[in-house]
Amino acid sequence: MAKKRAAKFEVEIEDINLMPIMNLITLLIPFLLLSAQFIQIGVILVDWQSRARARTQKKEDENKRTLGLTINITSKGYDITTKEKGSACPSKTANGQPCIPVSMSGGNKIYNRVALRKFLYEKFWKPNKSNNSLEPDKLDRNIYSDWGKVTIRPESTVPYEVVIQTLDASRELPPEAKGDVSGNLACVFKKPQGQQEWQLTGNCMFPFAQLAAH
Amino acid sequence: MADRMTSEEKARLERIEAKKAERREAAKKFRNDPLKITSLMDALTIILIFLLKSYGSDPMQVPQKKNELILPKSDSMSNMAECVDIQVSRTSIVVKGKAVSKVVDGKNVPSDELSTDGHIIVKLKERLEELKKKAESAASSAGKKFVPEAFIAADQKVPWKLVAQVLYTASYVKYKKFSFAIVKTRGG
Structure with missing residues (x-):
């Protein structure tokens, strides 16, 4: 009887058969590898200037001092104007040339965004940075009520890629500005979780871009 | 000399025999034991978790x-x-x-799909209006304020005119804020 009972509990313990799980995982990995995105997608925030909004803006700005910085992207290059002084490069404009002309390379037009960034920094940001700020508590002390804003007006045939490059050039400070600001030169829009408004962090040149039809 | 050689030979033969026995033993052990895949399973599980995490991290x-x-x-x-x-x-x-509209030659929306002034893409307008209504009712039922915001992912080579038409249409439907999708060239 005792022998019978002992025999009843003699169970051979075997290793768990992991092969089905292995098969499943080996199938899942290639599928996920194929569908995974290894590049990081980011965003650039912009505003669209409709004609109606442009008219309202004009009325609002009439009583305030505004810089009215506008970058026109034409087939010839970058043409920069301000509401206050007109063309940013009067001598070139008199000769019918843009402020930063395009160069040709392999039959393609190359828009010089490095030169544009440097131009905006030296001509507009550096001379005015002491009297203007993007910090919310200092906005009322700004000389220009529209400090940090830029209107970009591309011609209809300009490739979208050039518009993105122009947005980058006007938003971020050039390496020459390292001595003028504390911290790094990155300009980032962040949307804190649960909030609906974007917040600006970092050191920026003209981060509030408004796009308009030419 | 011959005796010494023999003993050396013997020792060598013994060593060879011992090695052979060792190999036989190892082969027998290999035949009896199943393949150990636990460490491989660990590695694959880690890879799987990493991939699943990166798959679900992007909102869009x-x-x-x-x-x-x-x-x-x-x-x-x-x-x-x-x-x-x-x-x-x-x-x-x-x-x-x-899909709401075709693009011809990589740069134009067919003229019959545009409004009379040529600025608004009609079917895009209808789709955006429909989505806006849905989002507004979802936001009001959740007690939240609806912010009409559009995310535009456009090909780098399309002309500005096409993107401008999309922006014009979206702003006509009262989408106020826009963000352009880009591929990041630096981390953060």
Whole structure:
């Protein structure tokens, strides 16, 4: 009887058969590898200037001092104007040339965004940075009520890629500005979780871009 | 000398025999024991978890295709947020996964799909209006304020005119804020 009972509990313990799980995982990995995105997608925030909004803006700005910085992207290059002084490069404009002309390379037009960034920094940001700020508590002390804003007006045939490059050039400070600001030169829009408004962090040149039809 | 050689030979033969026995023993052990795959399983599970995590981390995916939709590169370090997405490729305009309009020659919307003034893409307007209504009712039932925001993923080579038409249409439907999708050239 005792022998019978002992025999009843003699169970051979075997290793768990992991092969089905292995098969499943080996199938899942290639599928996920194929569908995974290894590049990081980011965003650039912009505003669209409709004609109606442009008219309202004009009325609002009439009583305030505004810089009215506008970058026109034409087939010839970058043409920069301000509401206050007109063309940013009067001598070139008199000769019918843009402020930063395009160069040709392999039959393609190359828009010089490095030169544009440097131009905006030296001509507009550096001379005015002491009297203007993007910090919310200092906005009322700004000389220009529209400090940090830029209107970009591309011609209809300009490739979208050039518009993105122009947005980058006007938003971020050039390496020459390292001595003028504390911290790094990155300009980032962040949307804190649960909030609906974007917040600006970092050191920026003209981060509030408004796009308009030419 | 011959004796010494023999003993050396013997020792060598013994060593060889011992090695052979060792090998036989190892082969027998290998035959009896099943393949150990636990460490391999560990590695694969870690890879699987990593891939699943990266799969679910992006709020929105932009499937890029050669000669159709390649996003431009940018220095921007801002991350994307959930909103209505409009994809402008060289062949079509897609809103939230549904194609609304064709793009001819990689640059034009057919004239019969445009409004009389040539600025508004009619079917895009209808789709955006429909999505806006849905989002507004969902936001009001959740007790939240609805912010009309659109996310535009356009191919780097499309002309500005096409993107401007999309922006014009979206602003006509009262979408106020826009974000352009880009491929980050630096981390953050």
